[in-house]
Amino acid sequence: MKALMFGWEFPPHILGGLGTASFGLTRGMAKQEDMDITFCIPKPYGDEDQSFLKIIGLNNTPVVWKDVPYETLKERFGSYMDPQQYYDLRDHIYADFRYLHTNDLGCIEFSGRYPDNLLEEINNYSICAGVIARTEQFDIIHSHDWLTYPAGIHAKSVSGKPLVIHVHATDFDRSRGNVNPDVYRIEKDGMDNADHIMCVSDLTRDTVINKYHQDPRKVSTVHNAVEPISQAIADIEPIRNCQQKVVTFLGRITMQKGPEYFVEAAYRVLQKTDNVRFVMAGSGDMMNAMISLAAKRGIADKFHFPGFQKGLDVYKMLKSSDVYIMPSVSEPFGISPLEAMQVGVPSIISKQSGCAEILNNVIKTDYWDIDAMADAIYSIITYPAMYDYLRIEGKREVDEIKWEYAGLKVRKIYDQVLGR
């Protein structure tokens, strides 16, 4: 079984949860012996782990024929791409793209991020995908998230192979209902043309069925999982400077994540006890509003904003916490509470999060129920039995949520789509 996957991010250079999920899922699937995965991303940095799959960078895919000598290519690509691959791709340029801005290799430049001209970048992505789809041999096409749906459709129409799309989020999650019509069009088009739709939670599945009017029979749920923690993470020493408890929020400070509910809950907890500090790590368009809200409530001395955290700092922050909280208004899945539980931090999550569907040993509250959230925080920091139970049982539970199992589910869907 050979799958051609289109994605936007791949570790170690990631901007959000999409990259983490793409990595985990492909690695879990690679455990199946007969599984071959080719993963396309806009802009590889060269340090991606290619031990279990092949990565093709779209910024290295020629769309305009240029005569480039082998040595030059060898020099440019180093070890992460075979020059022969370039020539193979070059043989499959299917139209005259000289009107596009290309570089000396005949390739389009990608930012690999989420720039302002995102729609243009999505279109370019789809153009390059056409070249790859004509070059590569594969049984099935698998598109991750809406940015790559047009590429998937293109590849499907070129190759005639079935298309499976993976919905990591919809615009309804990102915008709290104020959907961008362009994004909706691309999403709906992708879903209409897909042979099967995989969603990361039942919550997302409902959205896909009800808001995008898809046939429930072709929509299934494949819950995300979590990578086992590495030795480097396990070795991190938590920082404990004071006897005070620490409650942590980690994520983009945007409307979707419900940061204001966390501040309000913190305010309630601090009215009763002062042996606790609150941390809101991350950045986003609501950060300044949150800083002023904390000040307005008079809890700024106990409420901290350390800013955006990267790599191992994330785990350092988690390990130094007593409670992890994710009050998301709408979260398609949300891997971060699983990561917190892995390092033994009790978590509070909103019922509107996809991961609430598979987690038992966490506290679930409605995102708007500030009282319940405050009560849960208070309970964990006050009653040691609660803290210990969630710490131990939570870790045990999350250690059993493996990408391998998710990979098997995806494989089943492949087989079903291919009629095998």
Added chain:
Amino acid sequence: MKTICFYFQIHQPFRLKRYRFFDIGADHYYYDDFTNEQIMQRIAACSFLPANQMLLEMIEANKGKFKVAFSISGVALDQLEQYAPEVIESFQALAKTGCVEFLTETSAHSLASIKDEEEFCRQVKDQQQHIQRLFGQKPKTFRNTELIYSDEIGDIVYSLGYKTIITDGAKAVLGWKSPNFVYHSATNSNLKLLLKNNKLSDDMSFRFSNYDWSEYPLVADKFIDWIAQTPEGEQVINLFMNYETFGNLQPQESGIFEFMKALPYFAAQRGIEFLTPSEVALKLKSVGELSVPNPISWADEENDLSSWMGNDLQREALNKLYSVSERIHLCKDRRLLQDWKYLQISDHFFYMSTKQFTDGGLYKYFSPYDSPFDAFTNYMNVLADFLDRLEAQFPSDVDNEELNSLLTTIENQEKEIEKLEKELKKTAKKPAEKKAAEKKPATEKKSAAAAKKAVKKASKKAE
């Protein structure tokens, strides 16, 4: 001749209201009156009242040959008296027929038998008086909360004057033995044990209206046939179940009432009689001893205590609660004592069970909470407030003995004052002696005040 022994359980907990941590110290009322009242009245209307009516008619129609027994937990009695007094009246009418036995249990439907022997004895005596007051009978048979039993509990119960105990026919204890005999305790041969016939009891209370069950529909003559077909020599079929089987667990339209009404007729045809537990214990001899070193109960597959004290949350809550039991008994504050009783109700701990993640149905059906963590948080918040109130009255840095002696002093002083005041009134008529008498109580009052001050001082220290 085979015997059927019916015993019905009635229990409803006082569910706690949503009690957030910021209520601690601000709100001392813990119960969800609305839900409790609503549930009690609903069950009374759909189950208790029609079922009592049915039993009354059956007893009259069979001229004393049909007999049943009830165990009503103390907290359920409290609720019935409060929310549905007509149910108490109909039970009193049943009690008058002489064909209904009332059993004792713990007044709080608590786990005191496991955690606190003294409290357990107190609750049993309490319940005994309660039953006697309401129904005019002295209970002779004991039934523990959720049929929890072990050799040790048996000994305590025997020392309280009971010679018969009802418990579960747990496979783990019985092994190859049949529950359809009378057994006696391994540590006390005078203590008889009646064991629940799990299969037949559950056929009635859980499977009766289950379409997927291969024996559906269950009808009275088939059921009596099963009983008649038990091996010869098996003496007694103990059908122990929740009284809500009639009308609530099995809705009226399932035909459970008609089924029940038909039983005595078919039983008489096959020469099967009905007896109450204490009559069974009098009539039948024990066939052997039964050793139960570890406590059993009638819950789940395991028949153990894991539903109430299976995880750390439950154990912590129980330990915290019973850590103050010695202290609470010094207390005379009625509200505190009532809260102490209601906080012991086993259901609070049942709601914290994490077994619901694997086998959810039953827990989800009974629990008013979303999750065991929710249940734990709510309970611990209430408990924190309760402990604070107790602490305010009896600071923990004064040790119990000292406190006790101080309390005794105060009490004695008060008695003394009363006595002297009476004397004063008497002597008031004789003006000549008036002066001397007045002086005396004044000095006594002073010393009483001094003792009270000592207690206050101690409580200040605690702060």
